[in-house]
Amino acid sequence: xxxxxxxxxxxxxxxxxxxxxxxxxxxxxxxxxxxxxxxxxxxxxxxxxxxxxxxxxxxxxxxxxxxxxxxxxxxxxxxxxxxxxxxxxxxxxxxxxxxxxxxxxxxxxxxxxxxxxxxxxxxxxxxx
Numbered sequence: 001x002x003x004x005x006x007x008x009x010x011x012x013x014x015x016x017x018x019x020x021x022x023x024x025x026x027x028x029x030x031x032x033x034x035x036x037x038x039x040x041x042x043x044x045x046x047x048x049x050x051x052x053x054x055x056x057x058x059x060x061x062x063x064x065x066x067x068x069x070x071x072x073x074x075x076x077x078x079x080x081x082x083x084x085x086x087x088x089x090x091x092x093x094x095x096x097x098x099x100x101x102x103x104x105x106x107x108x109x110x111x112x113x114x115x116x117x118x119x120x121x122x123x124x125x126x127x128x
Contacts (some may be wrong), residue, residue: 002026002117004095009122016085016126022078022095022119033098033105035113036069036080038091038124045094045110049080052105060107062088085126095119 003025012018020036033052039045049069050058057069068081078095096115 002097004097004117004119006093006095006119006122009093009124011125011127012085014085014087014126014128017081017083018085018124020080020082020093020095020122020124022080024076024078024097030099031101033100033113034071034078035096035105035107035115036078037094037096037110037113038089039094039121040088040091043091047107047109047113048093050105050107051078052100052103054103056103056105058105058107082124085124087126087128090124090126092121092123094121 005023008020031053033050035050036048037045038048048060048063049067051069051071066084071078096118098114098116
């Protein structure tokens with residue numbers, strides 16, 4: 001059984017930075033695709049960035065150039081470094097993972113990402 005535990009959210013002013021963490025608890029020896037999603041009030045959950053077991057990364061257009069996804073294998077932790085934050089980045093951010101035998105791991109809607117596991121979320125609020 002795998003558990004995903006997010007942390008690092010908070011309140012930040014526009015233009016500021018935050019680093020979200022997603023600790024992966026349990027066995028993850030298989031190939032995988034992991035991603036960060038976010039959901040703002042009244043909106044659908046959307047993909048932000050993805051990372052797979054060979055280091056492939058992908059970003060939503062809204063995240064390109066500002067966010068960086070990475071993983072520390074020694075700590076088994078996925079990160080999302082978010083810079084130049086905007087008020088429209090305000091949302092609950094979720095970590096997700098699915099076992100994957102292919103290298104394909106693009107940013108995708110929830111219904112296509114088909115996660116096996118979800119974290120509980122961490123709130124990010126960006127003030128103007």
